[in-house]
Amino acid sequence: MSQTTAPASQAQPDVLAVAARRRLRFPAALRNPLAVTGTAIIVVWLVLALLAPMISPADPLAQNFDRLQPPSAAHWFGTDQLGRDVLARVLDGARVSIILPLLLVVSSLLVGTIAGSIAGYFGKVADEVIMRIADLVFAFPTIILAMVIAASLGPSLTNAVIAMLIVSWPAYARVTRSLVVVASRSEYVVAGRLLGNSPFTSLGKDILPNIIAPVVVLATLDVGTAILLLAGLSFLGLGAVPPTPDWGAMVSDGVQNFSSWWISVFPGLAILTVVLAFNFLGDALRDGLDPRTADAVKGRAL
Amino acid sequence: MSTIPEGASFVGKPKASGGLSIRDLTLSIGRGSSAKNILRGISLDVPSGQITGLAGESGSGKTMTGMTVLGLQPAQAKVTGTIEFDGRNLLELPTKKLNTLRGNDIAMVFQDPTSSLHPMLSIGSQLTDHLRQHTGMSKREALERARVVLEQVKVPDPAGALKKYPHQFSGGQLQRVAIASAIMCSPSVLIADEPTTALDVTVQAGILRLLRELCDDLGLAILLVTHDLGVMSALADTIAVMRQGEIVEHGDRFQVITAPRDPYTKALIDALPHDGSAGSAPDSASTGDAS
Amino acid sequence: MTSLLELDSVKVSYRVAGKPRLVAVDDVSLSLGTRQVLGLVGESGCGKSTLARAICGLEGLDSGSITFDGTPVKRLGMRTRDRKLLRIQMVFQNPYASLNPRRTIGKQIEDGLRVNPDRTAWTVPDLLAHVELDASARSRFPHQFSGGQRQRIAIARAIASGPDLLVGDEPIASLDASLQARVAGLMRNLALETGASLLFISHDLSVVRVIADDVAVMSKGKIVERGDVNEVWSNPQQPYTQQLLSAIPKVDGLGILPG
Ligand SMILES: Nc1ncnc2c1ncn2[C@@H]1O[C@H](COP(=O)(O)OP(=O)(O)O)[C@@H](O)[C@H]1O
Ligand SMILES: Nc1ncnc2c1ncn2[C@@H]1O[C@H](COP(=O)(O)OP(=O)(O)O)[C@@H](O)[C@H]1O
Ligand SMILES: [Mg+2]
Ligand SMILES: [Mg+2]
Numbered sequence: 001m002s003q004t005t006a007p008a009s010q011a012q013p014d015v016l017a018v019a020a021r022r023r024l025r026f027p028a029a030l031r032n033p034l035a036v037t038g039t040a041i042i043v044v045w046l047v048l049a050l051l052a053p054m055i056s057p058a059d060p061l062a063q064n065f066d067r068l069q070p071p072s073a074a075h076w077f078g079t080d081q082l083g084r085d086v087l088a089r090v091l092d093g094a095r096v097s098i099i100l101p102l103l104l105v106v107s108s109l110l111v112g113t114i115a116g117s118i119a120g121y122f123g124k125v126a127d128e129v130i131m132r133i134a135d136l137v138f139a140f141p142t143i144i145l146a147m148v149i150a151a152s153l154g155p156s157l158t159n160a161v162i163a164m165l166i167v168s169w170p171a172y173a174r175v176t177r178s179l180v181v182v183a184s185r186s187e188y189v190v191a192g193r194l195l196g197n198s199p200f201t202s203l204g205k206d207i208l209p210n211i212i213a214p215v216v217v218l219a220t221l222d223v224g225t226a227i228l229l230l231a232g233l234s235f236l237g238l239g240a241v242p243p244t245p246d247w248g249a250m251v252s253d254g255v256q257n258f259s260s261w262w263i264s265v266f267p268g269l270a271i272l273t274v275v276l277a278f279n280f281l282g283d284a285l286r287d288g289l290d291p292r293t294a295d296a297v298k299g300r301a302l
Numbered sequence: 303m304s305t306i307p308e309g310a311s312f313v314g315k316p317k318a319s320g321g322l323s324i325r326d327l328t329l330s331i332g333r334g335s336s337a338k339n340i341l342r343g344i345s346l347d348v349p350s351g352q353i354t355g356l357a358g359e360s361g362s363g364k365t366m367t368g369m370t371v372l373g374l375q376p377a378q379a380k381v382t383g384t385i386e387f388d389g390r391n392l393l394e395l396p397t398k399k400l401n402t403l404r405g406n407d408i409a410m411v412f413q414d415p416t417s418s419l420h421p422m423l424s425i426g427s428q429l430t431d432h433l434r435q436h437t438g439m440s441k442r443e444a445l446e447r448a449r450v451v452l453e454q455v456k457v458p459d460p461a462g463a464l465k466k467y468p469h470q471f472s473g474g475q476l477q478r479v480a481i482a483s484a485i486m487c488s489p490s491v492l493i494a495d496e497p498t499t500a501l502d503v504t505v506q507a508g509i510l511r512l513l514r515e516l517c518d519d520l521g522l523a524i525l526l527v528t529h530d531l532g533v534m535s536a537l538a539d540t541i542a543v544m545r546q547g548e549i550v551e552h553g554d555r556f557q558v559i560t561a562p563r564d565p566y567t568k569a570l571i572d573a574l575p576h577d578g579s580a581g582s583a584p585d586s587a588s589t590g591d592a593s
Numbered sequence: 594m595t596s597l598l599e600l601d602s603v604k605v606s607y608r609v610a611g612k613p614r615l616v617a618v619d620d621v622s623l624s625l626g627t628r629q630v631l632g633l634v635g636e637s638g639c640g641k642s643t644l645a646r647a648i649c650g651l652e653g654l655d656s657g658s659i660t661f662d663g664t665p666v667k668r669l670g671m672r673t674r675d676r677k678l679l680r681i682q683m684v685f686q687n688p689y690a691s692l693n694p695r696r697t698i699g700k701q702i703e704d705g706l707r708v709n710p711d712r713t714a715w716t717v718p719d720l721l722a723h724v725e726l727d728a729s730a731r732s733r734f735p736h737q738f739s740g741g742q743r744q745r746i747a748i749a750r751a752i753a754s755g756p757d758l759l760v761g762d763e764p765i766a767s768l769d770a771s772l773q774a775r776v777a778g779l780m781r782n783l784a785l786e787t788g789a790s791l792l793f794i795s796h797d798l799s800v801v802r803v804i805a806d807d808v809a810v811m812s813k814g815k816i817v818e819r820g821d822v823n824e825v826w827s828n829p830q831q832p833y834t835q836q837l838l839s840a841i842p843k844v845d846g847l848g849i850l851p852g
Pocket of ligand 4 (some may be wrong): 640641763
């Protein structure tokens with residue numbers, strides 16, 4: 001019978017090569033130029049945000065300088081209408097404008113994934129309730145709903161974040177739900193249940209690890225949107241309360257001083273670079289995804 | 303371009319006579335040290351009026367051989383050798399010529415009939431499109447021929463079947479429709495790749511009968527690809543056994559099955575659960591060592 | 594022979610949109626003794642998988658009852674499985690879907706060991722050796738194995754839990770012909786060695802004949818014939834069984850068309 005076992009063992013080198021390719025997939029996806037650029041920009045901004053207090057040329061809140069000076073050797077990005085250094089404020093604003101959206105995306109990922117898994121796995125009433133709430137949120141344009149919620153809660157960064165969380169979790173819930181519904185029919189999930197896994201163990205052990213990649217990609221694509229949304233709310237005066245530096249609020253200030261272009265252009269450029277960077281990264285990750293799951297992500301991110 | 307003869311011999315004999323002759327066919331993918339030799343010098347005759355079986359376990363290159371005959375090998379594959387059909391070497395034929403040949407003179411039936419039929423088109427239009435394109439036959443004539451062919455492959459209510467869609471048939475009926483679609487243009491060579499693997503034994507029996515009749519009545523040259531030695535034994539006139547891209551044995555059906563010369567063929571046959579003595583079954587599977 | 598599994602007039606149906614419910618298993622009564630290998634054969638769509646799923650508690654019953662070792666089998670739904678019922682385990686048809694792609698072979702077999710009442714019965718290397726795999730398989734992932742190897746891993750996982758009843762739903766249907774008899778034989782031997790019974794579902798009578806003690810023939814949701822496998826094989830009583838048996842092409846090299 002030795003002949004009949006031979007093909008099985010011979011198949012292994014091939015199979016191993018496939019395995020190696022699989023493990024390298026995410027890094028390979030990141031090897032394209034756009035992804036590298038995106039990652040580099042994000043890393044630079046994160047370092048700047050963390051080191052802002054140390055490298056900042058001036059106190060971002062202190063109104064120490066002449067008002068509305070154009071960019072010069074002393075103030076690279078100029079000063080604003082209250083005599084604050086724009087560079088210092090852009091650097092310091094990175095903390096609110098990048099890190100807060102990042103936290104927000106992580107929390108909506110958590111909330112959405114949990115809600116979506118429960119809806120998809122337990123079905124029936126849980127599914128109906130969760131998905132109808134999600135539909136309700138989806139029924140309104142995102143930015144308008146976020147504005148209404150933020151306005152009714154009162155302007156503050158916390159409220160802006162709560163508003164954004166409310167509008168952004170349903171996207172994750174929907175994607176997760178559809179992936180969970182498919183995955184929960186897999187034979188390995190059933191086999192696990194037959195071996196005594198409780199529904200929650202089954203979700204955590206067998207289902208989520210197999211579906212989380214596309215959801216994380218969706219999140220990466222969403223960071224840009226979240227930054228824009230927070231900037232938008234701040235621009236409308238519904239986010240960061242003065243004098244907290246925030247890019248959206250800064251662009252808004254600049255618009256009121258139309259001749260002093262530098263006040264809004266620099267924070268605007270900052271928003272542009274970060275949003276583009278996250279989109280590059282998210283696109284690359286999405287393209288690197290397994291085609292079967294990639295469909296779920298397509299067209300979901302705003 | 304031959305046209306379908308009218309009248310009594312409506313479901314006519316194949317246009318060209320003489321089957322296929324494959325010589326020293328090799329196929330590799332990739333270059334240099336990473337090249338994968340999938341076919342390593344296949345020589346095989348597929349004569350008219352006979353069913354030539356191609357056996358071997360999965361991955362041995364059976365499907366690839368069939369695909370290469372149709373010129374459907376992967377684009378990056380390197381092919382050498384000759385495939386002679388009707389006095390021409392198919393491997394040297396320009397793509398356009400090959401396209402007319404394919405479906406017209408050489409047709410294929412696959413394991414999964416759903417994958418070879420379009421789900422959104424009626425059976426009637428799927429059966430006639432190709433024929434009308436190649437022969438310029440009128441729609442009415444083509445539909446009439448489709449009806450005759452469906453009757454020939456024993457699809458119940460052929461006229462009604464023309465108006466139906468693939469999902470309205472069971473697996474076995476659909477395989478009959480797929481075979482009908484393959485013989486619409488009266489090919490002289492039919493390549494059947496695992497045509498019954500997806501079917502139940504009772505349904506399989508019907509399809510095997512049909513293939514035998516087509517071969518005998520129309521003088522088709524059939525290359526039957528299957529890993530099921532039972533099907534081979536019932537249907538094939540000669541059997542070729544493939545292993546890792548090579549033909550290790552080719553001979554008369556009875557000889558290959560009852561007195562295989564190659565040790566690999568012998569192992570394949572020994573691995574079968576035999577009805578006769580339990581002793582010839584694999585040791586681990588015999589009923590004797592229970593408890 | 595005491596009865597391990599008792600099915601009493603089991604009926605299972607599915608809801609089909611826009612049509613009356615489809616009865617997949619219709620009034621099936623069946624009993625399976627300890628250390629017995631029962632083959633269940635029938636054409637596709639006759640309800641074999643549905644019956645297997647019902648025995649594992651994966652489908653609800655319209656009527657009738659299933660009793661396993663004195664415990665009624667209830668629909669699993671969203672509950673954790675009853676400890677007693679953990680002693681029914683199943684091996685699925687598709688070896689490519691029955692292992693979690695993200696967990697190592699060792700971890701998945703350990704899932705089985707964890708529910709074995711006799712904790713010292715097996716170790717992972719032991720089990721791997723029993724299904725003729727290398728001990729190094731333990732730290733590898735499913736995609737690194739061929740279909741036949743995966744199916745043996747799935748069998749090892751089921752055996753690890755120390756089942757009293759092993760259900761195989763077409764466990765060899767997607768394997769190479771040359772592997773089918775081997776894997777089927779392996780299942781039989783492992784089940785009997787560990788004192789379990791085996792319900793072996795297949796549409797391939799020739800394999801069932803080699804590994805089963807008894808065979809039940811199913812058609813359109815009903816069991817039409819049940820008996821000793823050699824008797825049914827050599828002397829089928831029901832027309833349906835006769836038809837099924839005569840449709841199997843024999844490997845005799847005589848070129849006789851079946852049916
Ligand atoms: N498109 C392809 N590209 C590269 N290798 C292929 C391709 N298709 C098949 N192969 C390889 O060719 C070999 C023969 O495959 P195939 O002809 O499908 O075998 P069989 O039909 O006998 O099961 C296998 O090793 C398979 O992995
Ligand atoms: N989830 C389902 N919903 C509706 N019909 C089903 C479902 N599963 C199976 N069926 C139907 O029930 C019948 C029996 O199916 P199954 O038990 O899978 O048969 P087998 O395993 O013998 O091939 C078939 O007609 C099938 O179409
Ligand atoms: Mg093939
Ligand atoms: Mg089934």
